Amino acid sequence: NAGVTQTPKFHILKIGQSMTLQCTQDMNHNYMYWYRQDPGMGLKLIYYSVGAGITDKGEVPNGYNVSRSTTEDFPLRLELAAPSQTSVYFCASSYGLAGGRGDTQYFGPGTRLTVL
């Protein structure tokens, strides 16, 4: 299994541009998550999904959109990029919601995004 994969690994975006960060998992997990990691701030949940067609906002959803058309894929879209969205973005997945049975979240390698 490849686990959770993310593309691209690095990207530089101009202010106002849009882009999609890709995330794919091959573990048949129902639940998928997008986090951003900023220095000294830990990880903040942007959006999550409990299954294909079902998504919900996390702690910091503004400026982002998601969709979940398949179990495997959970892309994150940035519309009208702003410098405040410069961050490292991590996708994660788990079999069940992390709230139940202590399910482990498996993380992808991250996408380092810079908005200039």
Added chain:
Amino acid sequence: AQSVSQHNHHVILSEAASLELGCNYSYGGTVNLFWYVQYPGQHLQLLLKYFSGDPLVKGIKGFEAEFIKSKFSFNLRKPSVQWSDTAEYFCAVNAMRVGTDSWGKLQFGAGTQVVVTP
């Protein structure tokens, strides 16, 4: 909403020294507790987790953590660190109570950067 506090942002220690990283959370109900590690240039990996049973949890690479419910703490320990333990360590918590806005979502601490010198 719950919060997670990690007491130290940076820790520098020599090889063979003992390590203890503090983690406190604010939620009063039943919780699941996790420690994740992020080695330089790599993604987060699970070190250990607690969701019930023995409050002393053993994880990978010689790490252990103790859940003290009365202190709302889940401190990470390793008796003797190695240079390869240089990494950032994150404590994470999620509430077990369905219906709270924290249910099913991990709340991460800010992280502790650990540097082990040879």
